Amino acid sequence: EAGVAQSPRYKIIEKRQSVAFWCNPISGHATLYWYQQILGQGPKLLIQFQNNGVVDDSQLPKDRFSAERLKGVDSTLKIQPAKLEDSAVYLCASSSTVHQFFGPGTRLTVL
């Protein structure tokens, strides 16, 4: 069974630039999550989708972050414009039950 795929694995940008991350969940998983993991901290949920609808985006900084899952399968997370404090690993996870499966993450460095 293929796992959660994410790309790119690494990204370096300058502040005020924009960046997008892509996630392809495990086939058949209705729920998709984006987490932000800052160095030295545990992952923090940014947004949760159920199929193509948003369940929880209370922790998403909506002035600069956006996410979509248009066809209820893969998803993109965008940051525009990026700030220094956005440097982190962005993890995507998917689930069909309570058990979440995580992708390898995208490490973002903002200079």
Next chain:
Amino acid sequence: AQSVTQPDIHITVSEGASLELRCNYSYGATPYLFWYVQSPGQGLQLLLKYFSGDTLVQGIKGFEAEFKRSQSSFNLRKPSVHWSDAAEYFCAVGGNNQGGKLIFGQGTELSVKP
């Protein structure tokens, strides 16, 4: 407020020694509890989970954890640590009323010395 506390930021144990990683949680309802492991550059891998029933749960790689409701704890244990266990360990709590959302602790980094 719902939260997870992992009091130990970094632990070093000798190979072959026993291990216990602490986790305390604050959660309003019956919690679902998880332990994940993260190796450098990797995503999170589930070690074990507790939903209900037997409070001692067995996981992969020889790990186990015990749910103690009276202490709001879910400590992770392993009787004999291997060098390959060196990684970051995260405790997380969630629940049915959370829609699957997980709240993570800050993690405990485990180093194993030969």
